Amino acid sequence: MSPHDPETQMTDPPTDPATAAGETGQSTAQPPGRDGAATTAAATGRRITLDSLSAFYGDSAAVRAVSLEFPPNEVTAIIGPSGCGKSTMVRCINRMHEEIPRARAEGKVLLDDLDVYEDGVDVVAVRRAVGMVFQKPNPFPTMSIFDNVASGPRLSGARGGDLRDRVERTLRGAGLWEEVKDRMDQPGLGLSGGQQQRLCIARTLAVEPKVILMDEPCSALDPVATLKIEELIAELKQRYTIVVVTHNMQQAGRVADTTAFMLDGELVEHGATDRIFTNPGDSRTEDYVSGKFG
Amino acid sequence: MTETRARFHEALRGLEDQALGGLDLVVATIDRTLEALKHQDVELASMVIADDDRIDGRYLEVHQGILSLLATEAPVATDLRVVAALLHVIGHIERMGDQCVNIAKLIPLSGHEPPTDEQLIERIERMGACVRSEVGQAKQAFALRDAGLAQDLVRQDAEINALNREIFAMALEIGDDADRREWAAYMMLVARALERIGDNAVDIGEQTAFVVTGLFREFSDASRVG
Numbered sequence: 001m002s003p004h005d006p007e008t009q010m011t012d013p014p015t016d017p018a019t020a021a022g023e024t025g026q027s028t029a030q031p032p033g034r035d036g037a038a039t040t041a042a043a044t045g046r047r048i049t050l051d052s053l054s055a056f057y058g059d060s061a062a063v064r065a066v067s068l069e070f071p072p073n074e075v076t077a078i079i080g081p082s083g084c085g086k087s088t089m090v091r092c093i094n095r096m097h098e099e100i101p102r103a104r105a106e107g108k109v110l111l112d113d114l115d116v117y118e119d120g121v122d123v124v125a126v127r128r129a130v131g132m133v134f135q136k137p138n139p140f141p142t143m144s145i146f147d148n149v150a151s152g153p154r155l156s157g158a159r160g161g162d163l164r165d166r167v168e169r170t171l172r173g174a175g176l177w178e179e180v181k182d183r184m185d186q187p188g189l190g191l192s193g194g195q196q197q198r199l200c201i202a203r204t205l206a207v208e209p210k211v212i213l214m215d216e217p218c219s220a221l222d223p224v225a226t227l228k229i230e231e232l233i234a235e236l237k238q239r240y241t242i243v244v245v246t247h248n249m250q251q252a253g254r255v256a257d258t259t260a261f262m263l264d265g266e267l268v269e270h271g272a273t274d275r276i277f278t279n280p281g282d283s284r285t286e287d288y289v290s291g292k293f294g
Numbered sequence: 295m296t297e298t299r300a301r302f303h304e305a306l307r308g309l310e311d312q313a314l315g316g317l318d319l320v321v322a323t324i325d326r327t328l329e330a331l332k333h334q335d336v337e338l339a340s341m342v343i344a345d346d347d348r349i350d351g352r353y354l355e356v357h358q359g360i361l362s363l364l365a366t367e368a369p370v371a372t373d374l375r376v377v378a379a380l381l382h383v384i385g386h387i388e389r390m391g392d393q394c395v396n397i398a399k400l401i402p403l404s405g406h407e408p409p410t411d412e413q414l415i416e417r418i419e420r421m422g423a424c425v426r427s428e429v430g431q432a433k434q435a436f437a438l439r440d441a442g443l444a445q446d447l448v449r450q451d452a453e454i455n456a457l458n459r460e461i462f463a464m465a466l467e468i469g470d471d472a473d474r475r476e477w478a479a480y481m482m483l484v485a486r487a488l489e490r491i492g493d494n495a496v497d498i499g500e501q502t503a504f505v506v507t508g509l510f511r512e513f514s515d516a517s518r519v520g
Contacts, residue, residue, distance in 0.1 A: 250368050277370040279508030290371045291299030 045072035045241030046129075046210040048093055051108035055088045058102045062088040064265040065107065070211070075233060075242045077256030077273065079249060081288065085265040086245045090213050093243070094130035095123050111211070128152075131204035135216035137196035139188030139203075146184040148199055152207035166206065174202035175232050194225020201232065211241040218251060230255050249289055253277050261285045302367045306376060309359045310437075313380045316352045316387040317433040317498075320394070321426055323349065324491070327394045328422040330401055331484065332415075334408070342398035349391030356384040375508060379501035383436065386494040390429065393487040393494075400480045408477040414464050418481060418488075421457040424450060425488045425495070432495040432502075441506040444499035448513045454492040461485040 048070040055063035063085040070076045078086040091097040092105045095116060109116045116126045139148050149167045150158075158166055167184075171177040176198045180191070188199050197217060204212060214233070218226040233242060233255045246252050252259050253273055260270040261284075269282045280286045287293055297303070323342060330338035360381050363369060369377050428450045435443035462485070465478035496513055504510045 249370065253370075278374055280371050286371045290369070290373045291302065292297060 044239065045237075046112050047072050047110075048130075048211055048241060048243070049108070049110040050089070050093075051110065053089065053092055053105065053107035053109060055085070055092050055097055055105045056103065057100065062265055063092065063105075066262075066265075066267045068260060068267055068270060070241050070243055072241045073237055073239070074257040075237050075244060075255050077252035077259045078243065078245045078262060079247070079252050079259060079288070080262035080268075081293070082247075084262040086262050087215050089262070090215060090243055090245050091132075093211070093213060094127045094132055096127070096132065128207045129209055130211040130213060131207065131209035133197070133201055133204055133212065133214045133217045136220050137193055137200050139191070139196050139199050141187075141189055143188060144185045145180050145188050145191070145199060148188040149202050149206050152203060156207070170202045170206045173205050173236075174198045175228065175235070176202055192225070194221050194228055197221060197225065197229060198232065201229075201236075205236075209240065211243070212236060214242065214244045216245055216247065219247065226251070249277070261288060263288070299367075302363070302369070303373070305359075305363060305367075306369070306373060309356060309363065310376065310380060312352065312359065313356045313384045313387070314433050314437055316349060316356065316384060317429055319349050319352060320387055320390045320491075321429050323391060323394045324422065324426050324429065327397050328419065328426075330398060331422075332419070334401060334404070334406065336402045339398040339401040343395050346391045346395045349388060353384050353388040356380065360384075372505065375505045379436075379505045382501050383498050386497050390491045390494050393491045396487045397484050400483055404477050404480045405473075409471065409474045410477065411464070411468060411474070414461060414468075414478065414481055417457050417461050417464070418484060421454055421461070421485060421488050424454045424457070425491050428454065428492050428495040432498040435499055436502045436505070439502065439506050441503045444502035444506075445513060447496045447499040451492045451496050451514075454489055458485045458489040 050066050050068045052065045052067055053063060054061055054065050066085075066089055078090065080086050088097055093109055093116075097103050097105055105117065111126070111129060114121070116130075140151065143151065146167055149170055150163055153163055153166050168177060168181075171180065176195060179195060180199075183190075188196065191199060197220075201212075201217075218229050221229065230251065233244065236242060237257075244252070244255060256273045258271060259273045259276040261268045261276065261280075261282075263284055269276065269280060269285045271281070275281075276285060277289060280289060323345065326338055326342050326345075329335065330342060360377055363377055428447055431443060431447055431450065434440070435447070462482055465482045468474050468478040500510065500513055503513075
């Protein structure tokens with residue numbers, strides 16, 4: 001994602017508010033990995049702010065006026081029973097929600113200072129800045145391990161040795177390089193479930209996002225693969241803003257700095273994970289985390 | 295609203311009943327200890343010592359149960375606070391049992407018909423009654439999640455501490471007779487053991503407040519004279 005690439009001008013939000021106001025019309029932000037990549041500690045995530053965000057499927061509200069902040073370089077877990085709106089809320093952050101027929105969102109989603117729902121914002125570039133990892137590992141089925149990771153950077157013009165370096169760096173960043181370096185030309189689908197999920201994380205990292213959204217990233221994985229992903233999340237937060245939707249409350253306890261509890265589309269409570277799991281402030285949170293309903 | 299962890303909550307309630315039942319064992323042991331002390335009943339004192347195995351056994355059962363719940367159920371929120379508190383409570387129960395043993399072991403040492411002092415004995419008995427009441431109240435406060443009742447243990451404990459100081463002063467002034475001085479020294483140790491049981495009861499009260507409020511604080515500053 002080059003600062004001079006017209007495609008990214010609206011979407012790589014400037015760190016300088018004056019620039020955000022359109023003084024130059026170009027981003028001054030430094031994308032991650034420019035000088036050594038997604039795997040170095042130089043880059044940091046960006047702040048996501050939800051301001052009275054509501055999301056609808058037709059007339060039905062799935063998310064109701066949620067205001068919430070995801071600080072850079074922190075992991076925020078979203079917990080709540082099925083159907084509470086947590087996945088919908090997260091999908092609004094990178095404008096995936098609107099891909100569903102009759103689905104729409106109201107309110108603001110700010111990536112630093114940029115409202116991603118502003119007119120003229122390049123949706124593709126938003127999704128590049130806000131990567132997403134899904135519940136079920138979904139490597140491109142016809143592609144090799146190499147091509148799964150290389151596909152995104154290729155679209156940005158990376159080629160040859162530069163591309164190979166980037167794939168290696170990204171796979172190292174996803175903790176997968178040592179396991180796949182000798183079989184890069186083999187299909188991604190030939191990997192184990194946990195490796196496939198890390199391949200998908202690598203694919204997300206390859207386009208150098210600022211924020212990573214993870215929607216139940218471990219629900220299809222065995223415990224060992226799950227712990228590897230959790231370790232990876234702890235490493236990735238040094239460089240990215242991470243939002244994890246999870247049904248696994250122990251996972252939230254292990255990986256998240258803060259945890260938000262949603263119920264019936266509303267944000268009930270958000271706070272330090274330790275507090276949410278030892279002394280929640282709202283009786284509905286207490287009832288949910290201690291299994292009194294679900 | 296559907297209870298989704300019914301078996302876990304049933305197990306937790308069972309564990310709490312088992313732990314608080316330990317306080318009933320302590321009350322019964324205090325009764326026997328005071329009875330043995332009053333009548334210089336060495337046989338009863340021996341029984342107190344032997345029966346401490348029951349309290350120790352209860353400690354081991356509850357401790358193991360807590361470890362199992364932590365390992366298998368990963369309790370959170372109030373459940374987690376209850377589990378953590380029970381771990382402390384059962385430790386205090388075990389210590390209370392040991393203090394009764396300490397008193398019981400003194401009974402044969404003080405002789406068959408030791409020279410006694412009515413006023414000092416009266417205070418030991420009063421102290422014993424207070425301690426007994428305090429232990430019962432600690433149980434009730436925990437079971438009812440009553441932070442006010444737990445806090446009230448401090449008031450009772452102040453009375454026990456005052457009696458302990460009185461007994462100490464009386465023992466110092468008991469006179470020059472060697473047998474009486476020896477007996478009075480044993481009574482100081484008895485009073486000290488009872489005072490420690492009172493402290494354990496207050497500690498259980500603090501755990502009650504932790505379960506209720508989510509915040510741990512000492513009811514009284516142990517570094518202060520009180």
